[in-house]
Amino acid sequence: MGTRTGREVAAWLARHAPVAVLTGAGCSTASGIPDYRDREGRWKRPEPMRLQVFLSGPETRRRYWARSAAGWPRIAAARPNAAHRALAELERAGLVSTVVTQNVDGLHRRAGSRRLVELHGRLDRVRCLACGALESRARLQRRLLALNPAFAAAPAARVLPDGDAALAEELAAGFRVPGCRRCGGLLKPDVVFFGEAVPGAAAAAAQAAVEEAAGLLVVGSSLMVYSGFRLVRAAAARGLPVAILNLGRTRGDALAGARWEADCVATLTAAAARLGAAVPA
Template sequence: MSLQVTGNHEVSPCDDVLAELADRVQGRRLCVLTGAGISTDSGIPDYRDESGAWKRPQPMTHQTYMASEWSRRRYWARSLVGYRLLAGAVPGTAHRDLAELERRGHLAGIITQNVDRLHQKAGTRQVIDLHGRADLVRCMQCNLLLKRNALHEHLATLNPDWVGMEAEVAPDGDADLEEVDFSSFRLAECPRCSSGILKPDVVFFGDNVSRPRLDRAMGMLARADALLVIGSSLMVFSGYRFARHAARQAMPIFCFNRGRTRADELFTFKHDRIDVGLATLLAVMPPSD
């Protein structure tokens, strides 16, 4: 059994394992839930190892960001270095494969825990950014939305000595600047109210997904016949809740992810290769009439 993947290469999966997936998935409309593992091929680091443990210190929480000016200085100084990779990332094969499955009519849509917008760049139309968008910044007082690139240009003008710094890039536009004094870093003011805290329009750890966004995501899942989890350990409840809900509805749950997840006991089928799993779907799910 040889399956053509989007691109110029082939994978030769195990017949028995993927024949089982092919048999289970045919005729089903999928809701896809994606996590950081789908974007690592685009050069964006992920948070957890194959056991589901943190690879690095836990990211800044919403409460810390809002309460501490020093923490905000640290965040934006590191972001001036790390966000360049996130902003310049391009969709990988998996993003393009999912866009093709949507074009063929087999997806109810994608719920992504990522903030990189790579699904949209790949051409997928029905995407819910569960944890928000890293390319936008919101004033927490007057609710003004700004383009993050424009804010970074302003921050670079305010802090020219920080622009040329080099550091190892971390997940979601962060960078590892250690043993650095952030006290001199100048923060930008909101251009409308001048007093509000500017924060990336993403759900930080310790914050909650908004009810309207959660309701839209649950509605997307309700329009599907099965849930497909790709590249997520589901250790964070905001993603795990969809697997738990699908299981309660007796909905099949497929997973393409390397290593342990929080929902392993709920899966109908699991494979550790995203590329091979998506190649199987493309092979057995032709364009709808």
């Protein structure tokens, strides 16, 4: 199946290149980062953090940052898998024009994708909501553990897709959260929380990527989040060929001229090899 699907994806890419690629959580599961939804597009885990909830009070933020402190080491240790590397090689070969990702894990960047739009931001940094100052998430982790030394010895927790972790309430009780190093303001991960608007610059860059491409390939996304689905709608409205590679149904299936329900790692690796863009081990 993987070989046949890889052959079909390779043929589609060769026919329609250069294409924009829109990726979702399914692209990173082989790197050990869980996805959000099942094959029917339903939530597999509690709904991710909403901005309104994050801003609702210090106790909510205390719980969030405690869970984030528990989950960050796993996210920081994640490495790009062969799907990320295949897309970077296909870009170098001129077959992929831009990767637009809904993921916040930074794995496309680390795999070598150069024309990259991180639609929902970056989990590897935090932003002050008062002055806008940025700080690396790794540096904040050191500050979190310095303020909460007992937390470093807490039992390993189940990591969730947004980089936080399932954590017992008693472990979050009394967790101390530092403020901005510059002004003491509230810190927020530099990502788009669920229900939050995508920043205008990122939305415009993603739209431009679709408009400049000759086709759109969706990889590992159910397209249940509108910021991704709108790009598929925009491509279809322009008459561009749309293809979807995903395990499970997606919101954009009716707009796709080609659809493969297959593992994206095996499929993209096989497709890249057939197109002379072998994926480095």
